[in-house]
Amino acid sequence: QDTQEKEKTIPPERAEEAKLKAKYPNLGQKPGGSDFLRKRLQKGQKYFDSGDYNMAKAKVKNKQLPSAGPDKSLVTGDHIPTPQDLPQRKSSLVTSKLAG
Amino acid sequence: AGAGGGNDIQWCFSQVKGAVDDDVAEADIISTVEFNHSGELLATGDKGGRVVIFQQEQENKTQSHSRGEYNVYSTFQSHEPEFDYLKSLEIEEKINKIRWLPQKNAAQFLLSTNDKTIKLWKISERDKRPEGYNLKEEDGRYRDPTTVTTLRVPVFRPMDLMVEASPRRIFANAHTYHINSISINSDYETYLSADDLRINLWHLEITDRSFNIVDIKPANMEELTEVITAAEFHPNSCSTFVYSSSKGTIRLCDMRASALCDRHSKLFEEPEDPSNRSFFSEIISSISDVKFSHSGRYMMTRDYLSVKIWDLNMENRPVETYQVHEYLRSKLCSLYENDCIFDKFECCWNGLDIVMTGSYNNFFRMFDRNSKRDVTLEASRENNKPRTVLKPRKVCASGKRKKDEISVDSLDFNKKILHTAWHPKENIIAVATTNNLYIFQDKMN
Numbered sequence: 001q002d003t004q005e006k007e008k009t010i011p012p013e014r015a016e017e018a019k020l021k022a023k024y025p026n027l028g029q030k031p032g033g034s035d036f037l038r039k040r041l042q043k044g045q046k047y048f049d050s051g052d053y054n055m056a057k058a059k060v061k062n063k064q065l066p067s068a069g070p071d072k073s074l075v076t077g078d079h080i081p082t083p084q085d086l087p088q089r090k091s092s093l094v095t096s097k098l099a100g
Numbered sequence: 101a102g103a104g105g106g107n108d109i110q111w112c113f114s115q116v117k118g119a120v121d122d123d124v125a126e127a128d129i130i131s132t133v134e135f136n137h138s139g140e141l142l143a144t145g146d147k148g149g150r151v152v153i154f155q156q157e158q159e160n161k162t163q164s165h166s167r168g169e170y171n172v173y174s175t176f177q178s179h180e181p182e183f184d185y186l187k188s189l190e191i192e193e194k195i196n197k198i199r200w201l202p203q204k205n206a207a208q209f210l211l212s213t214n215d216k217t218i219k220l221w222k223i224s225e226r227d228k229r230p231e232g233y234n235l236k237e238e239d240g241r242y243r244d245p246t247t248v249t250t251l252r253v254p255v256f257r258p259m260d261l262m263v264e265a266s267p268r269r270i271f272a273n274a275h276t277y278h279i280n281s282i283s284i285n286s287d288y289e290t291y292l293s294a295d296d297l298r299i300n301l302w303h304l305e306i307t308d309r310s311f312n313i314v315d316i317k318p319a320n321m322e323e324l325t326e327v328i329t330a331a332e333f334h335p336n337s338c339s340t341f342v343y344s345s346s347k348g349t350i351r352l353c354d355m356r357a358s359a360l361c362d363r364h365s366k367l368f369e370e371p372e373d374p375s376n377r378s379f380f381s382e383i384i385s386s387i388s389d390v391k392f393s394h395s396g397r398y399m400m401t402r403d404y405l406s407v408k409i410w411d412l413n414m415e416n417r418p419v420e421t422y423q424v425h426e427y428l429r430s431k432l433c434s435l436y437e438n439d440c441i442f443d444k445f446e447c448c449w450n451g452l453d454i455v456m457t458g459s460y461n462n463f464f465r466m467f468d469r470n471s472k473r474d475v476t477l478e479a480s481r482e483n484n485k486p487r488t489v490l491k492p493r494k495v496c497a498s499g500k501r502k503k504d505e506i507s508v509d510s511l512d513f514n515k516k517i518l519h520t521a522w523h524p525k526e527n528i529i530a531v532a533t534t535n536n537l538y539i540f541q542d543k544m545n
Contacts, residue, residue, distance in 0.1 A: 012430035017378040019433040027379070036383075036442075037324055037346065041277055041296055044190045044215070046183075097119040097128050098144060098152045098537055099175040 108468075109454075109527055110489045110543035111477060115169055117154070118536035120481070130532040132519055136200040136208065139523040142170055142530055143210060144537055145195025149179040151212055151265075153223065167528060167541055174223050176265040179214040191216050197282050199291070201304075209268070211291065215278040218293055220269035220304065228256040274300050274310045281331045287338040294331035294343060301355075313361050314343060314353065329387050329444075335396045342392075344401060348385030350410065368410050370417045380432045380441070388444035394451035402447040405429060407457055407467065422467040422474065425459050427497035427508045440513050448522045458517025461506065462533050463493055479517060479531045479538040489543055 010018075021027060119128065127148025134143050142154045152175045157168035182191040193214055201209040207224040232254040236242055277295035284291045292313070293300050299314035314331075318324055327346045334340035339355045351364035372381065384404035392399045398419075401408050405426060408418035424445075428435060435441040440460075447457040453469045459476075467474045476493045496505040519532040527542035 011376055011378075013376065013378040013380055013432060016430060016432040017380060020379060020436060023433075023437075037327055038321070040327065041324075043278060044192065046188055046190050094127070094148070096144075096146060096148070096150045096152045096175055097125075097535070098117045098130075098146075099172045100119070 108471070111529070111540045112487050112489055112543050113484050113538070114167075114486060114528070114541045115539040116481060116484060116536055117152075117170075117539075124535045128535040130519060130535060130537060131194050131196060132198050133521045133530050133532045133537065134198045134200060134210075135521050135523050135530065136210075137202045137524060139525050139528070141173065141200070141208060142521070142539075143198045143200070144532065145178065145198050145212060147192075147194040149177055149181070149193030149195060149214065151176055151178045151195060151198065151210075151221070167526065167544075170539055174263040174265050176221070178212045178219060178221065179217065182216075196279055199282050199284050201284060202288055204288075211282050211284065213279050213282050213293065216272070216275055218271040218279070218282060218302075219267050220271070221265050222268045223263060223265045226262045226264060227258060227260075229259045230254045231257045269304065269307050271302055271307050271310070274302075280329060283331060283333045283341065285333045285338050286336055290338075292331055292333060292341060294328050296327040299328065299331055299341075299343060299361075311359070313355060313359075315360065315362060330390045332390055332392060332399075335392050335394060337396065342390055342399060344387035344390045346386040347382060348387055348403060350387065350390060350399070350401060352412070366412070366415050368415050368418075370408070380436065383436070383441055384432070389446040391447060391449060393449055400447055400449060400455055402445050402457055404441060404443075404445075407447055407455055409455070409469065420469060422455070422465075424457055424465050425495070427495055430497075431508065435513075438513065440516075443516055444518060445516075446519050448520055450522050450527070451524070456520050456522060456529065458520055458531070460513050460516055461511040462515040462517055463495075464517045464520060464531055477540075479533050479536075481536075487543065490540065 118130075125148075127146060127150075129147040130144055131147055132143075132145040135141070136143070140156050142156075144152050144154075146152075153173045154170035155173035156170050159168050178195055179193040181193045183189070184191060191214065195212050195214060197211075197213050199211045201211070203209075207222050210221050210223070212219055212221060231238060232252050234243075234248060234251055234254075235245070271293070275293065275295045275298070277297050279293055279295050281294040282291060283294075289305075290301055290303050293302065293310075294314075297315065297317040298312055300310040301313050302310045314328070316326065316328065325347070326349075329344050329346055331341060331343035334342070340352065341355075342350050342352045344350045348369065350368040352366040352368070353361035354365045355361060357363075357365060372385075387401045387403050389402040390399055397412060399410050399412065401410065401418075402424075405428060406424055407422045409420040409422075411419045432441060445458050447455060449455055454466055455469070456464060456466045458464045462479045463476050464479065465474060465476050476495070477490045478493050494502075494505045495511070496502065496507050498508075501507050515533060517531055517533060521530045523529065529540050531538045531540065
């Protein structure tokens with residue numbers, strides 16, 4: 001690290017940081033920061049409201065139910081999750097290929 | 101076993117388990133690998149919630165050139181996917197960690213955990229069964245009582261070995277956040293489980309309560325700056341444990357000091373050079389694994405780019421630092437964009453003087469603390485002739501690439517080795533690629 005400073009070259013980490021900031025100028029001021037920590041704690045959160053679901057079912061009997069978008073993991077907001085979107089209990093009979 | 105350095109040991113391919121095809125089903129992704137205390141059993145857990153246990157063959161005197169092979173011993177579904185309707189939370193069945201209990205009787209016990217629930221599994225062998233019942237036929241059908249004219253005593257007769265796994269304890273509902281570690285205490289009666297913000301102490305016999313021993317949840321979640329990333333009990337001192345954080349610190353706690361160990365007894369942290377600080381500094385300093393040496397005098401931590409050895413008597417800096425893949429420092433921008441910078445690599449000891457950890461492109465690295473030599477090896481089906489010594493690999497960081505070297509830009513970042521394990525007594529290692537398990541042994545003779 002010392003020799004790099006003397007050579008007046010930018011340390012590789014700083015150069016990478018500059019690249020990132022150039023691509024995403026609005027990236028949080030706090031380095032690393034609690035944004036990604038909170039995202040980590042929220043892993044697995046899927047929002048399902050049975051009231052909304054049943055209302056939607058009643059209203060759109062003859063129409064298509066809102067179906068899962070291409071990104072199934074972002075089930076919040078406008079999209080009403082359906083029981084089909086939720087993880088199914090998997091059969092316990094599927095053996096690991098390591099045991100094959 | 102164990103004398104000699106990372107380069108002095110000649111590692112040879114022994115076995116590989118798992119599917120050959122490149123199309124990896126998500127359930128088959130290996131999420132943990134662990135030898136038991138004797139090394140006779142090797143357990144793996146996967147994203148599909150399944151545990152597969154391999155058993156080492158007894159050594160064959162005529163095959164003195166290799167140690168026993170590992171064959172499937174038992175396999176079972178440990179955890180199933182769940183949905184917590186109250187909290188709208190999907191609970192993955194992925195096995196985060198497996199830890200073996202020391203063997204006390206004929207049966208084997210292990211703890212396996214997903215994000216929320218820890219289970220104690222008993223694995224036992226059955227090699228005899230009772231035959232000669234009076235009221236039942238051998239196939240279980242009931243006999244017509246009028247045909248029973250004599251009485252006999254059922255006897256045990258040998259049968260083909262059957263290995264049964266049954267859940268003996270379920271330790272549930274004690275973690276709001278995601279469990280990252282479990283560690284069995286040297287008293288062999290208690291164990292800890294750690295999630296992002298809390299650590300709990302359990303008794304192996306008691307499932308309806310646990311003691312909270314560390315709680316770093318801030319009163320206001322907006323103030324959250326740090327999470328717990330790993331925790332482990334000291335191998336000999338039953339009141340001592342350590343936990344690592346996303347900020348690169350390790351805290352050692354002594355349960356004799358207080359019931360709630362929020363105040364550490366020791367804080368291990370390497371001072372940072374402020375002129376080197378960047379957006380990535382904190383992310384790459386996050387410790388993904390912490391492991392004590394067998395003696396308990398040292399501990400090893402793994403952060404994104406390096407492995408550090410700490411002397412428990414010295415808190416202000418590690419005694420040794422080994423670079424795993426320093427050439428990635430100038431790739432941090434793209435590694436952040438593809439999320440690889442958040443990959444959690446584990447590390448392991450041979451117990452004393454050699455440490456091992458994984459990297460990308462199915463490479464794994466070993467560092468010899470004595471000779472200071474290191475080696476890069478590859479887990480690949482191309483090198484799969486038994487007793488052929490693995491050829492060391494080299495990554496070319498910049499400049500002209502020599503023959504046999506691989507350039508940084510050619511590395512496959514989808515081929516990660518996150519989990520490795522070292523046999524407790526011999527030079528046998530288990531290395532998990534995405535969905536395959538490789539076993540390597542040192543060359544004998």
